[in-house]
Amino acid sequence: MSTAEQLKDLTEQKYRYGFVTEIEEDRIPKGLSEEIIRVISEKKGEPSFMLEWRLKAYRHWLTMQEPTWANVRYPKIDYQEVVYYSAPKQKRALGSMEEVDPELRKAFGKLGIPLEEQMRLAGVAVDAVFDSVSVATTYKKKLADLGIVFCSFSEAVREHPALVEKWLGSVVPYTDNFFATLNSAVFSDGSFVYVPKGVRCPMELSTYFRINAKDTGQFERTLIVADEDAYVSYLEGCTAPQRDENQLHAAVVELVALDGAQIKYSTVQNWYPGDAEGKGGIYNFVTKRGKAMARSKLSWTQVETGSAITWKYPSCILQGDDSVGEFYSVALTNHRQQADTGTKMIHIGKNTRSTIISKGISAGRGQNTYRGLVKMMKGATGARNYSQCDSLLIGDRCGAHTFPYIEVRNPTAKVEHEATTSKISEDQLFYCKQRGIPEEDAVSMIVNGFAKQVLKELPMEFAVEAQKLLGMSLEGSVG
Amino acid sequence: MNAAETSLVAAFAPPAREPAWLGEARRSALARFEALGLPTARHEDWRFTSLAALGALPFARAPAGDPAVASALLARGAAPEGPRLVFVNGRLAPELSTRGGLPQGVILSSLAEALREVPEKVRPHLGRLARPEAHAFTAANAALFEDGGFVLLPRGAAIDAPLALVFVTDAPPPAPLRGAEEIRGQAAAAPAAVHPRTLVVAEEGARGIVEEVFVGRGASLTNAVTELVLADGAKVEHVRLQVEGPDTFHVGAVHAEQGAEATLGAHAFSLGARLSRSELWSRLAGEGGEVRANGLYMADGARISDHFTWVEHAVPRCTTAQTFKGILDGTARGVFSGRIRVLPGAQKTVAHQLSSSLLLSDDAIADTKPQLEIFADDVKCGHGGTVGQLDEASLFYLRSRGVPEADAKSLLIWAFASEMVGLVGAPALRARAKNLIAARLPAGARILEAA
Numbered sequence: 001m002s003t004a005e006q007l008k009d010l011t012e013q014k015y016r017y018g019f020v021t022e023i024e025e026d027r028i029p030k031g032l033s034e035e036i037i038r039v040i041s042e043k044k045g046e047p048s049f050m051l052e053w054r055l056k057a058y059r060h061w062l063t064m065q066e067p068t069w070a071n072v073r074y075p076k077i078d079y080q081e082v083v084y085y086s087a088p089k090q091k092r093a094l095g096s097m098e099e100v101d102p103e104l105r106k107a108f109g110k111l112g113i114p115l116e117e118q119m120r121l122a123g124v125a126v127d128a129v130f131d132s133v134s135v136a137t138t139y140k141k142k143l144a145d146l147g148i149v150f151c152s153f154s155e156a157v158r159e160h161p162a163l164v165e166k167w168l169g170s171v172v173p174y175t176d177n178f179f180a181t182l183n184s185a186v187f188s189d190g191s192f193v194y195v196p197k198g199v200r201c202p203m204e205l206s207t208y209f210r211i212n213a214k215d216t217g218q219f220e221r222t223l224i225v226a227d228e229d230a231y232v233s234y235l236e237g238c239t240a241p242q243r244d245e246n247q248l249h250a251a252v253v254e255l256v257a258l259d260g261a262q263i264k265y266s267t268v269q270n271w272y273p274g275d276a277e278g279k280g281g282i283y284n285f286v287t288k289r290g291k292a293m294a295r296s297k298l299s300w301t302q303v304e305t306g307s308a309i310t311w312k313y314p315s316c317i318l319q320g321d322d323s324v325g326e327f328y329s330v331a332l333t334n335h336r337q338q339a340d341t342g343t344k345m346i347h348i349g350k351n352t353r354s355t356i357i358s359k360g361i362s363a364g365r366g367q368n369t370y371r372g373l374v375k376m377m378k379g380a381t382g383a384r385n386y387s388q389c390d391s392l393l394i395g396d397r398c399g400a401h402t403f404p405y406i407e408v409r410n411p412t413a414k415v416e417h418e419a420t421t422s423k424i425s426e427d428q429l430f431y432c433k434q435r436g437i438p439e440e441d442a443v444s445m446i447v448n449g450f451a452k453q454v455l456k457e458l459p460m461e462f463a464v465e466a467q468k469l470l471g472m473s474l475e476g477s478v479g
Numbered sequence: 480m481n482a483a484e485t486s487l488v489a490a491f492a493p494p495a496r497e498p499a500w501l502g503e504a505r506r507s508a509l510a511r512f513e514a515l516g517l518p519t520a521r522h523e524d525w526r527f528t529s530l531a532a533l534g535a536l537p538f539a540r541a542p543a544g545d546p547a548v549a550s551a552l553l554a555r556g557a558a559p560e561g562p563r564l565v566f567v568n569g570r571l572a573p574e575l576s577t578r579g580g581l582p583q584g585v586i587l588s589s590l591a592e593a594l595r596e597v598p599e600k601v602r603p604h605l606g607r608l609a610r611p612e613a614h615a616f617t618a619a620n621a622a623l624f625e626d627g628g629f630v631l632l633p634r635g636a637a638i639d640a641p642l643a644l645v646f647v648t649d650a651p652p653p654a655p656l657r658g659a660e661e662i663r664g665q666a667a668a669a670p671a672a673v674h675p676r677t678l679v680v681a682e683e684g685a686r687g688i689v690e691e692v693f694v695g696r697g698a699s700l701t702n703a704v705t706e707l708v709l710a711d712g713a714k715v716e717h718v719r720l721q722v723e724g725p726d727t728f729h730v731g732a733v734h735a736e737q738g739a740e741a742t743l744g745a746h747a748f749s750l751g752a753r754l755s756r757s758e759l760w761s762r763l764a765g766e767g768g769e770v771r772a773n774g775l776y777m778a779d780g781a782r783i784s785d786h787f788t789w790v791e792h793a794v795p796r797c798t799t800a801q802t803f804k805g806i807l808d809g810t811a812r813g814v815f816s817g818r819i820r821v822l823p824g825a826q827k828t829v830a831h832q833l834s835s836s837l838l839l840s841d842d843a844i845a846d847t848k849p850q851l852e853i854f855a856d857d858v859k860c861g862h863g864g865t866v867g868q869l870d871e872a873s874l875f876y877l878r879s880r881g882v883p884e885a886d887a888k889s890l891l892i893w894a895f896a897s898e899m900v901g902l903v904g905a906p907a908l909r910a911r912a913k914n915l916i917a918a919r920l921p922a923g924a925r926i927l928e929a930a
Contacts, residue, residue: 069523376866378841393856397823402862406847407527411838411868421853421860 030083034058037185040085044154044189047161057174057184064178070340071369071401072309074283082248084186084219143201148232149194150205153221156192163194167225171254171291171317179250179311180287187221187252195230195261204459206235220251226261226296233264233459247272247282249307255290255298259320262297263290266458268466271306276364278336281308288312294320294349301457303466304331304339313371315344318352318383325354328454332470333366333398342372342403347380347413356387359451361470362398369401376413383410389419392450444470483700484516486537487619487672494591494625498598501605508611508621515615527814527846528756528785533728538700541568541671544649550575552647552694556914557722559690561907562587563643568650569625569673580640584633585687587642590676593629600631605678608706608734608760616730620704624676627703632685632713641688641718641905646675650697653726670698670726677705681713681741688716688905693731693751696724701752703731707745711738711765716746716904722915723751725780732758739765746903748912749776749784750919758787763797763825774803775899777919778811785814792825799830804899806892807836807843816848819862823854832862837869837895839888889922 028039037058041051066077143150149160157164174184195201226232236253249271257263265288274281284307290298300314316325327343345354360368374385391400402419424446432442448455448467458466480488493505517534518525544567553565553575564587565575571589578587586597593601611618628644650671679689693701701723709715723729729752735743749755755778761770776784784807790799805813815834836845849862869891877887893916900912913930917923 391851391853393853393858396826396856398856399852399854401853402849402851404847404849404864406845406864406866408836408838408845408847408866411841411843413866415864415866417847417849417862417864419849419851419860419862421851421858423856423858 028083028085031080032058032082032084032186036084040186040188043085044157046154046157049161049165050157053169053174054185057181058186060175061178061181061185064181066178070311071367071371071403072311072338072340074309074338077248077283079182085188146199146202147196148199148201149192151192153187153190153192153223156223160192160194163225164192164223167223167254167256169254171256171289172252172287177287179285180252183219183221183250183252183287187219190221190223190251192222193224193232193234195226195232197227198229199227200230201232204233204235206237218247218249218251220249222251222253224254224263224265225256226258226263228258229260230258231262233266235266235459237268237270248285249282250285251287253286253288253314257290257292257296257298257323259294260296261293262299264299264459265290265301265314267302267304268458269302269304269306269310273306273335273337274308276335278308281337282306283309284312285309286312288314289317290315290325291317291319292323292325295322296320297324297326299326299328299457300343301328301454302330303454303458303470304329304341305470307339308337310337310339310341312341313343315346316354317346317348318354319348321349322351323349324352327354327356327358328457329358330361330451330454330466330470331358331368331370332361332363333368334363336365338367340369340371342370344373345375345385347374347376347383347385349380351382352380353383354385356385356389357453358387358389359454360389360391360400361394361447361450362391362400363394365397367399367401369403370419371403373405373407374415374417376408376410376415378409380410381412383413385413385415387417389417390450391419391421392447393421393423480513480516481534482537483534484513486539486669487623488513490538490540490672491622492540498594498602500602501594504606505622508618511611512615512618512622515618517615524787524816527812527816528754528783530754533700533754536670536698536700538672539669541648541650541673541699543570544568544647546572546574548649548696549647552649552696553645555694556918557692557694557720557911558645559641559643559692559907559911561640561643563645564589564628565645565647566626566628566675567647568671569646569675571626582636582638584631585636585638586629586631588629590627590629590678591625593678597631600680601629601678604680604706604708608708608736608762609704609732614732616702617704617732620674620676620702623672624674624704627676627678628691629677630679630687630689632681632687632715634682635684636682637686639688641690641908643690643692644677645692645694646673646701646703648673648693648695648697648699648701648723648727650695650699650727653698670700672700672702675701675703677703678708679705679715679717680708681710681715683710684712685710686714688718688908690718690720690908693719693721693723693729695727698726700728701730703729705731705733707733707735707743709735709737709741709743712740713738714742716744718903718905718908718912719745719747719757720912720915721747721749721751721755721757723755725751725753725782727752729755731756732760735759735761735770737761737763737765737768737770740767741765742769742771744771744902744904745773746899747774747786748899748915749774749786750915752782752784754783754785756785756787758789760789762791762793763799764793766794766796768794769798770800771902772799772801773899773902774815775896775916776804776813777806777896777916778813779808781810783812783814786816788817790817790819790830792819792821792828792830795824795826795828797825797828799828799832801832802899802902803834804895805836805845806839806896807845808839810840810842810844812844812846814846816850817862818850818852819860821853821855821858821860825855826857828855828858828860830858830860834862834864835895836866837892838866839868839892886922886925889920889926892920893917893923893926
């Protein structure tokens with residue numbers, strides 16, 4: 001097979017995880033109004049502070065306009081055409097995995113992530129979000145013994161209302177931005193983690209999200225609080241079935257790292273990117289932000305391979321002195337995918353440090369934009385940032401764009417930014433080939449090498465999946 | 480409309496003896512300016528540079544300047560020797576200009592003269608690159624310009640002496656704090672607005688150096704637009720030396736287009752003005768073109784210095800190299816925003832961009848926005864940005880050798896800045912730029928002596 005054919009084959013690869021699971025659903029009419037919000041809140045049995053918060057957000061949202069600054073193009077979204085709540089029907093409370101709907105378990109099986117095996121082999125507690133409601137939570141007891149709360153957001157609202165009320169919106173207020181405000185009004189479910197003082201969470205916490213019901217916007221809300229000197233590593237992974245209509249996803253993730261705490265948040269995102277012509281595919285408008293207090297550390301690692309549109313800037317507010325922020329990202333766009341992603345590092349405290357490593361890969365007609373902000377505030381004495389943004393182009397119809405913003409208000413702060421753009425070097429390819437390595441493997445090696453700096457930051461459980469994802473779309477990429 | 484917009488629109492008075500096409504272009508540009516209004520911080524390209532202070536001022540058409548004052552201003556070190564045209568408050572001052580000794584066919588004249596004498600050379604290019612559609616200041620310039628420079632380098636011409644265009648503004652001193660009523664009552668002392676307009680045409684294979692110098696005093700707005708047309712194989716060095724007075728708002732846009740194998744070296748030295756905005760728009764339209772865009776800005780007090788570049792690679796095998804450096808003291812703000820666009824098909828592009836800022840005080844601000852937009856795969860593009868203060872170790876080393884702290888700082892700043900001077904090709908321009916930079920350093924005179 002010629003190189004060109006290989007390239008064509010591989011870049012036209014269909015979404016492998018495209019299927020629809022028939023599951024009975026509990027749905028509400030489409031559209032958005034105060035009435036709908038009351039229904040959502042009531043269905044979830046929420047306390048009144050939660051409903052008030054949602055309504056405040058909704059009223060604020062009505063005054064906002066959808067942002068247009070991102071370097072992405074998509075047809076206008078009709079927010080009244082979206083169904084804001086859908087939950088798999090549960091007949092009764094489930095005691096163990098065996099009681100989970102077999103259809104649902106089969107779906108996870110098809111995705112190659114059998115829960116039981118993961119529990120046994122990897123020691124991972126899995127809080128599986130199927131559409132909007134958590135249906136299976138494992139390893140709860142072990143965590144509970146340490147005082148760690150790891151549950152679905154709805155459960156947290158019911159059982160730990162004080163914690164939720166204290167921290168919800170403390171990093172991403174309900175007025176934050178168009179999509180975050182929409183999320184605040186209608187969020188369906190998500191995960192909640194609280195790690196008490198001095199506790200080191202003994203396992204990677206993970207959630208597999210899936211978008212399932214047709215026309216259902218998914219509005220995840222995740223809140224992770226690590227109390228003083230606590231440590232937690234959280235894994236988020238996504239895959240969704242093939243669709244004809246665009247699906248809206250507007251998630252919010254808030255991280256709070258109190259003094260001396262560490263939070264590591266890893267994402268592998270592989271939602272349906274649309275077909276080769278860009279039809280269908282998920283719109284992913286995510287607000288992720290963490291607040292780091294003194295001596296604490298926040299680390300975002302993401303591998304973004306899916307979605308038709310990605311609009312996502314995991315950020316760190318380095319508020320406490322000596323706090324550290326990290327952002328490691330691999331973003332891949334193929335076919336007609338568009339990604340506008342990056343990070344914000346807001347240095348407020350003294351001697352705060354941040355590192356940004358972003359690797360963008362564009363193939364087909366994909367458009368990949370890195371957009372990042374490094375802001376050194378007045379008080380950020382001795383603060384330091386290093387940013388590196390590399391882009392790899394595969395084919396001559398894609399685009400790679402780099403839009404960093406550097407704003408410095410303190411002379412002792414040091415900021416460095418570097419960016420490069422290139423294609424796969426023909427020398428490297430030739431070298432591999434003359435050593436007997438097939439072209440396809442060589443390209444895969446080179447691409448994985450390009451992304452390695454980021455992939456090595458992923459926890460073991462994810463590293464394998466991430467490499468597989470990159471390989472699937474990128475082997476044989478010869479420019 | 481704010482005071483500045485209203486006053487600029489009111490100042491519209493197209494000269495009577497102009498060609499009809501130009502009058503038409505002026506009227507449509509004015510309509511465009513009215514529709515656009517001055518940019519605000521909500522405009523992405525202006526998010527770091529507030530025009531609020533400018534917007535509040537009602538500007539009047541600049542009065543006839545005093546040649547004696549102008550010549551005194553020129554004597555402060557910025558004045559070029561050799562062939563030069565001097566414009567005082569936007570109008571040609573023949574007594575200060577010298578234009579002898581140019582090779583056959585080379586034209587150095589005022590734009591108004593050129594419109595009369597060689598309209599066929601002016602009309603195809605004037606307003607072609609600097610489109611008023613998207614840019615309020617360019618629209619205002621297109622509607623309101625009185626005069627400016629015209630340089631024609633004919634096919635194959637090669638001229639080593641820099642051709643200088645000097646724009647002197649002699650404006651009334653800024654109004655002390657008074658009520659708006661009083662300001663309106665004293666229209667005579669309103670700040671002056673000048674809109675110099677320059678066109679440089681380099682025909683096939685022509686080679687030359689064009690220098691634009693901006694000096695002045697008093698409260699004023701200088702809104703300059705320059706168009707550089709480089710035909711295939713042309714080589715032009717364009718140096719912009721801005722040393723305006725501390726009460727001037729300076730907005731200057733350079734629009735360039737380059738044919739195949741054409742080389743442009745564009746240097747901007749922004750050393751003066753209360754608010755300085757320098758833009759370079761360059762389009763590489765022929766294969767093998769090269770643009771070297773450099774800038775140095777020094778700002779202290781509460782001044783703002785903003786550099787904006789937009790380079791478009793439309794065809795394969797072109798090169799961009801950009802270096803911008805800022806030195807910021809007091810509560811000054813330095814802004815660099817540079818975009819390199821590689822359009823589909825522009826393979827084998829090589830583009831590099833570097834921005835460095837030096838913060839000398841606790842309250843100085845640096846905002847940097849280097850941007851790459853790439854739609855072709857076989858390219859080598861990169862950018863880098865750094866912001867920091869003077870290196871402690873270097874400072875310590877100098878002091879350990881007995882160099883007083885203030886001198887050591889001056890030396891290090893000098894080293895940082897003089898790299899930019901070194902990028903200028905013409906020796907005469909290098910020397911003048913050095914003098915002007917040294918004049919801004921406490922130990923500058925001694926450093927120059929030693930050098």
